[in-house]
Amino acid sequence: MKDTSQAGILLGSAVLFVIIWEIRSALGVMAGIDTHPVIYGAATLIFVILVAIGLNLGLISFGDSSEKTS
Amino acid sequence: MSEQLESGAPTFLDRFPQEAKVVRAALGSSFVALFLGALFGIVQTLHRTDVFRFMDAEYYYTVLTAHGVLMVVSFTIFFLVGIYTWGVVRSLDRPLENIRFTWAWYGMMVAGTLLAVVPILGGFVDTSELSADVLFTFYAPKQAHPLFYGGLSVFLIGTWMAGADWFRSYFAWKQENPDERIPLQTFMALITMLMWYIASIGITIAVVGFLLPWSLGLFNDINALLTRTLFWFWGHPVVYFWLMPAYMLWYTVLPTISGGRLFSDPLGRVVFILFLMLSTPVGIHHQYLDPGISEGFKAIAMTNTMFLLLPSLLTAFTVVASMEHGARQRGGTGLFGWLRALPWRDPAFTGMTLAGLMFAAGGFSGMVNAGLNINYLVHNTLWVPGHFHLTVGTAVALTFMAGTYWLWPQLTNRELYSRPIALAQVILWFVGMALMSNAMHVAGLFGMPRRTAEPQYEGFDFTATFGSIAEFDLQLAIGGTLLTISTLLFVVNIALTSAGPKVSGLGKPLSEPLSGPEDSPEILDNLKLWIVIALVLVVLAYTLPLASIIERGGVFGPGVDPVPMVVEPLVAYAEAAAGESAVGRLATAIGGVLP
Numbered sequence: 001m002k003d004t005s006q007a008g009i010l011l012g013s014a015v016l017f018v019i020i021w022e023i024r025s026a027l028g029v030m031a032g033i034d035t036h037p038v039i040y041g042a043a044t045l046i047f048v049i050l051v052a053i054g055l056n057l058g059l060i061s062f063g064d065s066s067e068k069t070s
Numbered sequence: 071m072s073e074q075l076e077s078g079a080p081t082f083l084d085r086f087p088q089e090a091k092v093v094r095a096a097l098g099s100s101f102v103a104l105f106l107g108a109l110f111g112i113v114q115t116l117h118r119t120d121v122f123r124f125m126d127a128e129y130y131y132t133v134l135t136a137h138g139v140l141m142v143v144s145f146t147i148f149f150l151v152g153i154y155t156w157g158v159v160r161s162l163d164r165p166l167e168n169i170r171f172t173w174a175w176y177g178m179m180v181a182g183t184l185l186a187v188v189p190i191l192g193g194f195v196d197t198s199e200l201s202a203d204v205l206f207t208f209y210a211p212k213q214a215h216p217l218f219y220g221g222l223s224v225f226l227i228g229t230w231m232a233g234a235d236w237f238r239s240y241f242a243w244k245q246e247n248p249d250e251r252i253p254l255q256t257f258m259a260l261i262t263m264l265m266w267y268i269a270s271i272g273i274t275i276a277v278v279g280f281l282l283p284w285s286l287g288l289f290n291d292i293n294a295l296l297t298r299t300l301f302w303f304w305g306h307p308v309v310y311f312w313l314m315p316a317y318m319l320w321y322t323v324l325p326t327i328s329g330g331r332l333f334s335d336p337l338g339r340v341v342f343i344l345f346l347m348l349s350t351p352v353g354i355h356h357q358y359l360d361p362g363i364s365e366g367f368k369a370i371a372m373t374n375t376m377f378l379l380l381p382s383l384l385t386a387f388t389v390v391a392s393m394e395h396g397a398r399q400r401g402g403t404g405l406f407g408w409l410r411a412l413p414w415r416d417p418a419f420t421g422m423t424l425a426g427l428m429f430a431a432g433g434f435s436g437m438v439n440a441g442l443n444i445n446y447l448v449h450n451t452l453w454v455p456g457h458f459h460l461t462v463g464t465a466v467a468l469t470f471m472a473g474t475y476w477l478w479p480q481l482t483n484r485e486l487y488s489r490p491i492a493l494a495q496v497i498l499w500f501v502g503m504a505l506m507s508n509a510m511h512v513a514g515l516f517g518m519p520r521r522t523a524e525p526q527y528e529g530f531d532f533t534a535t536f537g538s539i540a541e542f543d544l545q546l547a548i549g550g551t552l553l554t555i556s557t558l559l560f561v562v563n564i565a566l567t568s569a570g571p572k573v574s575g576l577g578k579p580l581s582e583p584l585s586g587p588e589d590s591p592e593i594l595d596n597l598k599l600w601i602v603i604a605l606v607l608v609v610l611a612y613t614l615p616l617a618s619i620i621e622r623g624g625v626f627g628p629g630v631d632p633v634p635m636v637v638e639p640l641v642a643y644a645e646a647a648a649g650e651s652a653v654g655r656l657a658t659a660i661g662g663v664l665p
Binding site for chain 2 (some may be wrong): 007011014018028034
């Protein structure tokens with residue numbers, strides 16, 4: 001059952017995208033790992049979109065929705 | 071007064087219609103500056119990254135100056151005077167003493183902005199003598215038309231008058247309420263202005279004493295290091311001048327829209343007092359690479375700067391604690407489960423929270439800037455704009471926009487035109503800024519310079535640690551474009567809100583703190599004590615460096631050969647020994663490389 005609002009999906013997707021994208025810089029600067037920008041970028045977008053779809057369809061849940069309030 | 075007030079709380083407009091008009095005017099002026107500043111920002115971004123160039127590189131500094139001045143002088147400070155007028159009037163619960171005086175300082179600020187912007191725009195007209203391509207950091211040796219300095223002076227006087235206006239209201243309130251503690255919002259506004267008055271000493275001396283007469287041709291020589299130091303005397307505390315209204319929104323509005331109450335009023339007072347004391351005696355940390363200031367003075371500035379982390383960390387704790395309280399009031403449970411109970415659909419809440427999140431990242435990069443030795447790695451690189459686009463460009467700007475979504479309906483008695491657009495706007499800003507500032511930070515670590523029209527990185531070998539310069543340019547351009555779209559969404563949403571039908575009952579009272587002013591020592595409200603301590607710290611931090619600069623270079627000019635002294639003996643030796651020996655050839659080579 002879907003228990004995430006559209007606002008939550010939008011916000012969560014944005015934050016998830018930023019975190020994964022920033023990890024690329026951390027890998028590059030701190031570990032010297034040069035990931036391919038196009039592949040990494042595309043993979044990031046696909047992952048974020050899949051998570052968003054999963055949340056929208058209720059395939060991904062975060063515990064008991066009764067914890068939520070208005 | 072609206073007819074249906076029974077259906078909801080009266081708004082600020084209902085209660086103080088004259089003051090609401092001033093607040094609307096100030097906020098409206100700040101949004102015009104934001105819109106124009108954003109247009110110059112995207113032109114600059116696309117030009118620099120070579121995505122789209124339609125102007126000659128010689129105009130880059132004109133665009134950069136317009137972007138900087140409109141964003142960090144006009145947008146931020148017009149918003150500050152608007153939000154503080156609202157905060158003072160609301161928290162004292164009384165109108166301003168003389169609304170004509172209020173309009174006078176607003177008029178001064180508008181006139182000052184126009185006077186300063188005209189010579190900036192004159193930079194686009196080749197036949198015009200008007201020019202002010204001096205960037206926001208307008209110290210010597212860059213010289214602007216006198217109108218620019220005159221405009222900034224008029225603007226500055228307007229801000230001083232605004233502070234005086236709030237102090238008059240406070241003194242009048244104090245006469246009627248001698249035993250009351252200063253309401254928190256008024257306390258924050260007054261402390262901010264005390265900090266501003268101290269900080270203004272530096273820029274006033276720099277502009278009135280040196281830059282303006284120099285640009286008028288009254289004297290030809292100027293001590294560039296002295297004007298730089300006086301500029302940064304003001305130039306760092308101005309960062310907190312932008313930030314403190316955002317803090318006021320985080321402390322007094324964010325807990326309410328989270329559904330709870332401010333965790334601690336006394337902590338809020340302590341934080342603002344720390345800003346008053348510590349904001350000014352730190353400016354030299356912007357001058358770590360200036361050769362005319364001793365390393366010892368720089369180390370002192372670094373130490374003072376690191377102390378500034380304390381109020382920010384206190385704020386992070388207090389604001390998050392207040393949000394958690396709000397979430398639990400809304401039914402949130404668990405160690406982290408309460409996060410889900412926060413009102414993420416509300417653009418005001420989400421915008422301010424994302425702004426706070428980005429501010430944490432900006433704080434970390436700020437620590438790198440403040441470190442005396444590690445600063446050498448990033449000084450004058452694109453890292454620095456990456457840093458301040460997280461602080462003033464997001465922590466401040468995004469909080470102001472989010473706060474507007476909450477406040478504007480109460481100033482106009484009109485409902486926000488579109489909450490979904492507002493929510494998308496703040497999220498778009500977050501993503502756009504993450505991309506842009508990430509690219510700036512990384513490119514800065516690679517050594518890419520700031521304030522440069524066309525850093526091509528072509529025609530020579532350059533291997534990035536990872537990725538490529540072209541990739542970071544593209545990321546920067548995409549981020550800048552998203553930010554421009556976000557700005558347009560904000561401005562259009564507010565404009566459509568202002569054109570909407572009037573309704574009543576939109577007032578949103580603020581909640582009382584969990585720990586109120588009665589829990590804090592009365593000494594926190596002793597403004598005289600804190601300003602004396604702040605002045606003493608400024609004297610301690612600046613007297614010796616300024617005396618040293620003047621002793622070495624004079625008041626109006628350094629009077630020394632600008633070529634580093636170490637080179638001259640080498641060049642002389644090279645000339646004598648050239649062609650005679652290996653040492654001579656080596657000296658010639660060194661002399662040829664060094665300036």
